[in-house]
Amino acid sequence: MPFDDIRGFIDALDKSGDLVRVTREVDWDLEAAAVSRRVYETQGPALLFENIKDYPKGYRLFNGSIGTYRRVAIAMGLRPDASIGEIHAAYEEREQKPVKPVVVQKAPCKDNIMLGDDVDLYKLPAPMIHEGDGGRYIGTWDIIVSQDPDTGWSNWGMYRFMIHNQRALVGFPAPFSHLAMMLLNKYVPAGKPMPMAVVMGADPLCHMVATAGYGVGDDEADFAGALRQKPVELVKCETSDLMVPANSEIVIEGEIMPDQTAPEAPFGEYPGYRTEGAKHGALCRVKAITFRNDPILTMISLGVPVDDSSVAAALTAAISIKRRLKRHNIPVTDVYAPPEGVTHLVIVGVKKGGADMVRQIGEIITARRAMVNKVMVVDEDVDVFNMGEVIHAFASKCHPGRGFIIHQLEDGKANMLTPGYDREERRRMRGAAAFIDSTWPVEWPEVEIPIKSSFKTIYPKELQEKVLRDWKKYGLD
Amino acid sequence: MAQEYSTMVHTLDDLPDGGETELFIRDLTPGPRKYDSRHVRAKVASSLDKLPGGDILRIRSLVGVMFPETWYIKVVKDIQDYQPGQPYEDMTS
Numbered sequence: 001m002p003f004d005d006i007r008g009f010i011d012a013l014d015k016s017g018d019l020v021r022v023t024r025e026v027d028w029d030l031e032a033a034a035v036s037r038r039v040y041e042t043q044g045p046a047l048l049f050e051n052i053k054d055y056p057k058g059y060r061l062f063n064g065s066i067g068t069y070r071r072v073a074i075a076m077g078l079r080p081d082a083s084i085g086e087i088h089a090a091y092e093e094r095e096q097k098p099v100k101p102v103v104v105q106k107a108p109c110k111d112n113i114m115l116g117d118d119v120d121l122y123k124l125p126a127p128m129i130h131e132g133d134g135g136r137y138i139g140t141w142d143i144i145v146s147q148d149p150d151t152g153w154s155n156w157g158m159y160r161f162m163i164h165n166q167r168a169l170v171g172f173p174a175p176f177s178h179l180a181m182m183l184l185n186k187y188v189p190a191g192k193p194m195p196m197a198v199v200m201g202a203d204p205l206c207h208m209v210a211t212a213g214y215g216v217g218d219d220e221a222d223f224a225g226a227l228r229q230k231p232v233e234l235v236k237c238e239t240s241d242l243m244v245p246a247n248s249e250i251v252i253e254g255e256i257m258p259d260q261t262a263p264e265a266p267f268g269e270y271p272g273y274r275t276e277g278a279k280h281g282a283l284c285r286v287k288a289i290t291f292r293n294d295p296i297l298t299m300i301s302l303g304v305p306v307d308d309s310s311v312a313a314a315l316t317a318a319i320s321i322k323r324r325l326k327r328h329n330i331p332v333t334d335v336y337a338p339p340e341g342v343t344h345l346v347i348v349g350v351k352k353g354g355a356d357m358v359r360q361i362g363e364i365i366t367a368r369r370a371m372v373n374k375v376m377v378v379d380e381d382v383d384v385f386n387m388g389e390v391i392h393a394f395a396s397k398c399h400p401g402r403g404f405i406i407h408q409l410e411d412g413k414a415n416m417l418t419p420g421y422d423r424e425e426r427r428r429m430r431g432a433a434a435f436i437d438s439t440w441p442v443e444w445p446e447v448e449i450p451i452k453s454s455f456k457t458i459y460p461k462e463l464q465e466k467v468l469r470d471w472k473k474y475g476l477d
Numbered sequence: 478m479a480q481e482y483s484t485m486v487h488t489l490d491d492l493p494d495g496g497e498t499e500l501f502i503r504d505l506t507p508g509p510r511k512y513d514s515r516h517v518r519a520k521v522a523s524s525l526d527k528l529p530g531g532d533i534l535r536i537r538s539l540v541g542v543m544f545p546e547t548w549y550i551k552v553v554k555d556i557q558d559y560q561p562g563q564p565y566e567d568m569t570s
Contacts, residue, residue: 122513135503262516262559276539278568280563280568282565427568
């Protein structure tokens with residue numbers, strides 16, 4: 001059964017032993033984030049901070065909603081111990097059947113409404129996440145809703161926004177994100193403010209699809225419905241036509257200005273490092289804040305993996321890449337983005353490899369924007385979800401001289417958050433990608449291909465069956 | 478008691494020692510409004526001798542590293558809370 005809201009999910013985590021309620025007072029200024037970060041680094045539970053310094057009783061912070069595959073499985077209604085492969089398969093299967101949202105008139109997120117001059121972002125316990133960040137990031141584990149002014153297409157993305165002042169946010173949806181493309185191609189040339197809503201504390205699967213790379217015109221709410229196997233309930237914003245999940249905890253409504261900016265960041269981002277921010281961030285004038293009674297502000301103390309971002313983005317990126325490769329008739333077996341690779345590294349399994357295939361795969365993955373800049377291709381005998389097997393294939397099959405294909409990325413295509421690019425590369429969004437060939441060359445005759453020395457590949461099938469049949473007779477369990 | 482603010486610069490040379498400049502500062506006063514941003518015209522200096530009665534200005538690099546030097550600031554006036562321009566102008570120009 002899908003969760004109707006984040007509260008149901010929190011209760012489920014509580015029952016499964018995947019949540020700790022922190023009842024002692026915790027400071028929103030670094031302390032909540034520091035505790036959360038340490039919990040990530042010790043593979044600990046999700047955290048509900050129930051007593052926030054400077055804020056009324058009942059106001060809460062929730063960190064780490066799907067920071068482990070186990071919690072993703074719970075969010076999807078799967079067995080908590082479902083394997084990564086099983087989670088991928090369930091996601092892939094469900095997203096084939098988008099479910100349209102339904103519109104409701106009454107919504108819990110309208111319990112409290114602040115409008116106009118009454119708007120005060122400091123009424124919410126926005127955390128200061130890292131020492132030295134540019135400001136208080138209220139939007140980290142969020143959904144940013146925007147709309148194409150011509151087609152009416154509604155886009156969800158997960159982008160960072162920090163408090164600028166009482167009634168303004170400043171953020172950094174990447175310049176090649178769908179939101180930024182709409183902003184720069186449509187609203188800015190027309191000199192019109194762009195309506196936007198920041199949603200916190202929706203159903204966890206709504207947040208997960210906000211990290212996904214669906215195409216222009218694809219409505220993430222439909223895919224959230226697909227994952228939930230039940231429509232998402234949407235309600236109209238107070239000050240715009242944008243539609244937001246009705247059961248959200250907090251919705252901040254505003255407009256990104258076409259001709260006003262403010263410095264944004266720095267912020268310790270998902271690659272696990274803090275790099276320079278933008279001098280001209282997207283400035284959002286806040287027109288309304290609506291929120292549930294006793295609101296729960298969802299957050300992510302971003303940093304080195306593994307955390308919510310690295311798990312959710314790894315899952316959605318891998319499935320999106322697999323979908324794209326299939327569309328190009330690549331004989332893909334599966335795709336895995338290991339969370340530790342912070343969506344900079346993906347492993348692609350193929351039925352038939354070779355240098356040309358590896359180059360083609362790499363070019364497809366980096367064609368529009370290269371969030372991923374290391375693509376390793378392995379043969380189908382390698383389980384892409386098993387990093388032991390992947391490392392073995394890389395170490396043994398990748399030719400040190402011919403196995404690395406370096407692909408230059410022109411201005412505007414590279415990931416400006418890649419810490420390994422220099423300052424100018426990050427600013428210009430230029431760089432390079434490496435396509436790593438860990439497959440056998442196609443030109444090698446079959447009889448010359450080295451034989452993998454594993455139980456399944458180097459012994460006669462009859463002997464394998466006998467060994468398995470007699471396993472206990474050898475005194476083995 | 479002196480107020481405390483922070484700002485960000487590429488290098489300390491970006492600040493006119495003893496001079497006047499425009500900059501975004503964040504108010505470090507403890508409480509729920511900590512880190513509130515202001516866009517101001519202000520005098521800044523690297524020592525109190527150069528700016529008697531100045532408030533404290535903590536300075537960080539663009540990646541958030543705190544410079545060890547404490548500077549001082551006197552706000553001359555608040556100006557509009559934004560800088561004119563298009564979003565991402567510095568990255569897409």
